[in-house]
Amino acid sequence: MAGEALLGAAFGMLIDRLASPKLINFFRGRKHDERLLKKLKLKLLGLNKVLNDAENKQINDRAVKEWLDELKGAVYDAEDLVDEIATEALRCKVEAEYQSGPNQVQSLISSFTKLFDNEIESKLERMIEILEGFTEEKDVLGLKEVAGRNWSQTRLEDGKPHNIAEKVRHFSYVQHIVHGFEDFKGIREAMCLRTFLPLNHRGIGEKWLSKKVVDEILPRLTRLRLLSLGSCMIKELPHSIGDMIHLRFLDLSFSLFRELPKSVCTLYNLETFLLVGCYHLTTLPADLVKLISLRHFDLSGTNLKEMPMNISRLKDLRELTVFVVGKFAGINELGELNCLQGSISISELQNVKSSNDALEAKMSEKKHLDKLALEWYGTTEDSQNARDVLEKLEPHTNLKHLEIKNYGGTRFPTWLGDQSFCNMASLRLENCNNCFSLPPLGQLPSLKELTIASMPGIMNVGHEFYGDSGCLSKPFQSLETLRFENCFFLPPLGQMPSLKDLTIESMPGITSLGREFYGEGGSLSKPFQSLETLRFAEMSGWVDWCILDAGEFSQLKKLELIQCPKLIGHLPTKLPSLVGLKIQDCAELVASLPNTTSLRRLELYGCQGMQLQWQGVSSIEYLSISDFASLEEFPSELVTLTNLKSLIVGNCPRLYVPLSDEMSHRNMFLEWLDLYGCDSLKSIPLGLFPKLRSLQITGCTNFETLILEGCKNMSSLSVQRCEKLKALPEQMHTLLPSLTGIYLGGESEDVLESFPEEGLLPSTLTDLGIKGMRNLKSLNGRGLQPLGSLERMEIHNCPQLQSFSVEGLPTSLLELEIRGCPLLKPRCRRKEGEDWPKISHIPLILVDGEPISE
Structure with a gap:
């Protein structure tokens, strides 16, 4: 049973902690009676031996069950007491490192210590007395030592508050959009609670937790070990958060506060601190470096301007996702954080004044880091310094993911592209304006994803990009995803054997894609044999696309041409695997649709020159047409599209007859219909779509009549900016029973x-x-x-x-x-x-x- 295992584990951990040399030495150093710790340990050992017998007898013996339930509470209380002693030991250790502080602070520390000293022995004596009572009662109940194998759980259902006994230690609830004060009144008296854990409900984004819960209920739960308030849209944390001295795990992700209360810096036991997505958070308290137990500190998605000074004191950190180089916390502080693993983003690197500081970060020694992002800000004034800094930030060769942004050097470091980085799986180089050449990335054997964006200094790419010509393996042998954006060059790409996803975007210098685009051998080597997705976007100067029609793109499933206003000519015709085609704002393109039975999704926006031949694309399920000024009625061939489920038609000002005579005599099995910006449209007989579930009509200024008969499956209706529509049809409650x-x-x-x-x-x-x-x-x-x-x-x-x-x-x-x-x-x-x-x-x-x- 889970409860039995938990109580047994609690006994074991508590006994181990009482035997800890650190705890004993601290107690001895404060001149407390260490015999009290030994007595407490012996009492627990004696009770632990009869646990299994009590578990067996409680089923039929009510007195044993009551004894066991009360013992659970006492053991947890004892654990809290020992944790309080260990926390005081931690506090003294931390404060000892700040002995240079003002006299007022020292006085405050001293008074706090005296208060602890005056109370702790009496608390221990009281706890020993309580356990002695359980020892006497176990003999009366006849409990014996038995070799072999506890935990209260109460459930809140239907949002109804219950009275939860004080002995309950763990509380969880399924999150909804909002939770008010009444939802949590049941745990108001559960002051021994150790876990406060929301369970995320799929499909729910933002959640709101009543401020009254945060201000009035949570401060009472001072024995919590785990507190999760992620995505609760909290605007302000109470100062009393610092009273939760036992906390090990604190999740405040996606909160709205701008700063943390200083009291959070007294959570000396805290091991995991999550602040993911706290965009408004710009600073951290200076004393946060006192959280010496911290292991995982996730700051992803925050807007920090600088790190606290002396963050290197947190030597046990395993995870630090963000490090902002500033005036007070230099990059050299990372050198002391030897246990870092996972991912880290280092920003504001323009503040690194010396390559020696970068070397002191010891990035090459952090062998457990998987992902590294390096980012500069603003215009680089000293290109050589930037180059030297990046050279000294060489990571360990175990690194799998690397991003370099806004780098101002003229060359990339010698280590980038070296074959020793055999685990490198993804690389992003962005906005490196001064670089005039690319590193030999082709020789990275495990590279699967590569993005090169905004590199205006590189006008052409030579063989150095592909790597050592003497290498036996093909360059880019593992590359699957490649993206070029806002550059003036495009190297031959067709011979990358594993390439599946290619995006070419905002390349103003590209006017023609000829045979060189396909790589060495041209049509003889059947280029792009593995490519599944090809996307061209914002290609303002692109005019001509050389189509080989010699077996290239045989595996292509998705093709997108977006904002290529000068492109003329033809599309590839032999696309046997094509599933999705999107053409947008390609005004000069005069081409036929690919003749393929595999096409499922077709989107055509602002490309009136396209020749629509529906017979060859009968398998379409999703069709979206926009900005066809000459379209007056739906083509009668649409009735042949028997698989069509979604139809979107927009900005077709002449469309006034939505259905031809032939279509009006045949039902279509549409489930989604969206009409917008069709100013000549006056009505549409929806009864011809018996399967329709969603209807949207937007900005059709002359739309007058909404005919809803035969739409019993409709669940969603949206009608907006249709000025001529004076009223909704009567009896909607009977016409639309599923709405x-x-x-x-x-x-x-x-x-x-x-x-x-x-x-x-x-x-x-x-x-x-x-x-x-x-x-x-x-x-x-x-x-x-x-x-x-x-x-x-x-x-x-x-x-x-x-x-x-x-x-x-x-x-x-x-x-x-x-x-x-x-x-x-x-x-x-x-x-x-x-x-x-x-x-x-x-x-x-x-x-x-x-x-x-x-």
Whole structure:
């Protein structure tokens, strides 16, 4: 049983800690009676021997069960007491290193020590007395030593608070969008709690935790070992966080605070500290270096300007994801952190004034680092210094991932591209403006991903890029993903044997891709034989693409041509494996669609010269067409696309007959239909799409009639900025029995003043969005109250909306977001606004992006 194992483990760890020389020496050094530690240890050993017998007898003997339950609490209390002693020992060790501090600080430390000394022996004597009582009771109960093999657990269900006994040690809950104070009242008295752990619910992004929980409940849980508040959108941590002296694990990821309270620096037992995604965090407390137990410190996604001085004191750090070089914390401090592993990003390298400082970082000795990012900021004033610094930052050859950004040297270091980096799997070189040549990357045997971006100083690439010509293996033998961006060169790429994904973007100097693009041998060597994804984007000068049609691209599954305005000619025709094709803003391209039965997804935007031949692409499931000014009706050939599930048509101003006569007599099995910017469109008979689940109509200024008969499967409806549509169809609640989400909005002044009409909306709705109704003055409570399933409601940009109705909003609502409603905003002020009583039951209320709920 898990509980038995846990209690047995607690006994074992506690007995081991009592025998620790560090603990005994500390106790002896403070002139305490160390015999108390021995007595406590002996009492625990005696009780531990009868644990298994008690576990067996508790099933049928109620008295034994009660004794065992009480013993669990006592053992955990003893563990807390021993942890308190160990924490004091840690505190004294840390403070001893700061003896040069002011007299006032020394006085404070001294008074704290005296308080501890005065209390600790009496606490130990009391604990020994308690355990002695258990020893006497075990004899009365007849418990004996038995060789062989504890933990309370209470469950909160359905969001209903329960009274949790003080003996409960571990608490977890499934996260939802919002958790209010009432959800946690049940643990208010569980002051012996050791674990506070939310369980992430799939599909939920931001979560909100009531400020009242953070301020009033968490400070009571001072015995916590694990506290996880990640993604709870916390704006401020209470100073009382420093009272949780037993904490080993603290997760504050994705919080909104700008600084940490200084009291966090007294968590001397803390081993894992997660601040991932705390973007507003710019500084760390100076005394954070006192957390000498820290092993894992994740600062990814923060906006730190500098590290605390003397961070090298944290010698046991295994993980430090971010290091910002500054005036006070130089890069040489990394030299003392010998145990680093995982990934680290070192930024602000322009602050390294000497290559000797870089050498002192001892990067080549950190053999457990997998990923290293090196980044400079601003314009490089001393190119030679930057070059020398990078040369001295040579990592260990075990490194797998490397990024170099904004490097200002003229050459890359000699170690980059060396074959000794046989584990290097990914490399990114970005914005290295002064470099005029590339390192020999082709000879890295394990390199799978390579990105070269914004390198204006390199005008052409020679054989040095591919590496030593005398090497027996082919260059780039393992490379699978390659990206060139914003460069003036493009080397031959077709002969990379493993290349699967190629992106070429923002290459202003490229006007033609000829045979040299395919590499040595041209059509004879069947280039790009492994390529699956090919993407060209923002190629402003590209005109000509030489197509060999000699077996190249035989494995290509996805082809994208985006913003290539001058490209003319043809597309590759022999693409037997093509699944997705996207062509966007290629105005001069006059070409036919590839004739392939494998195509599933087709997107055509702003390329009216394309010759659409639907017969050859009958397998399409997703079709998106935009900016075809001449399109007046859907091609009748669309009925042949029997697999088509999603259709998106936008910015086709002449489209007025959505269905031809032939199409109107045949059902299509669309599930998603999205129409936008089709100004001539007036209506569409949706009954021809019996499988339709989602309909979006946006910015169709002449759209007048919404015919919903035959749409019983529709779950989502969005109609926005359709000024001619005066009202929704009556009896929507019967026409759309599966509808769960409806989103309405418009920019015209001539729209509804009250919404919704009574009986208009189906009771199945869970989501309701009202946006841009500039003349809307009131919400009809009688139309909203029957929506017993409504959970989320958005009201955006309704400047005339004055108040909520007397009936208020449905009690089922979990989330209300109000934005751009200046008349309504003051009425919703928490506890003060006139409409607050009508909405106070809603757990999460956001007004202009700020939470106002409790």
